[in-house]
């Protein structure tokens with residue numbers, strides 16, 4: 462299962478966030494400490510999206526190769542800083558395409574999105590949900606993957622003006638019901654707030670007075686990390702995180 466993280470707080474370099482910590486996302490690409498539901502390494506791509514200072518819309522860099530084999534990310538990460546970042550390393554689910562476009566974060570306007578997990582019974586299980594989307598959205602999916610479809614479902618609600626926490630909780634609930642046993646850890650940010658879910662996979666949270674970090678696994682031994690209980694939604698801004706039960710969890714992820 463992929464690994465992902467979201468950060469809001471004072472500007473840091475991408476290197477400080479993604480490369481330098483002892484159990485960084487970079488390291489998690491070949492030595493994750495907590496893989497579940499198949500897969501051992503996260504070598505099928507990576508992506509990072511960040512909000513430039515003063516810019517409303519994020520910039521992205523995504524590749525369909527292991528993060529350790531890309532020379533550009535190390536150079537870029539050393540000289541790029543931001544106070545809002547969403548990044549992921551990918552372990553493609555069996556049968557799903559390995560392409561730049563299949564790597565998170567997915568994006569539109571000011572939004573960035575990532576999914577860590579799998580939709581069980583893909584794609585048949587979610588055909589009824591996909592049927593609610595305009596055909597244009599289906600024809601322009603980033604990739605033919607479960608994560609890209611989840612993003613299309615969330616994006617559809619955001620376009621209609623939904624609250625980001627509601628959009629995420631609603632889609633996760635609908636997919637969990639249609640595809641029992643799915644693992645649905647998602648991250649959604651606009652650079653000011655992060656909405657995150659923990660369902661079927663680990664998610665950890667570290668709050669400091671002026672920053673918040675959500676990650677699939679703690680990237681250092683700081684005692685401030687705490688696990689987000691399974692079946693919860695997190696709404697976080699820099700320095701403040703609120704948790705609430707998703708409330709409808711009925712099936713054990715497979």
Ligand code: GLN
Pocket residue numbers: 462463464500551552553554557563576577578579580606607608
């Ligand atoms: N199923 C998604 C994909 O193939 C996410 C994979 C993961 O979390 N390992 O991209």
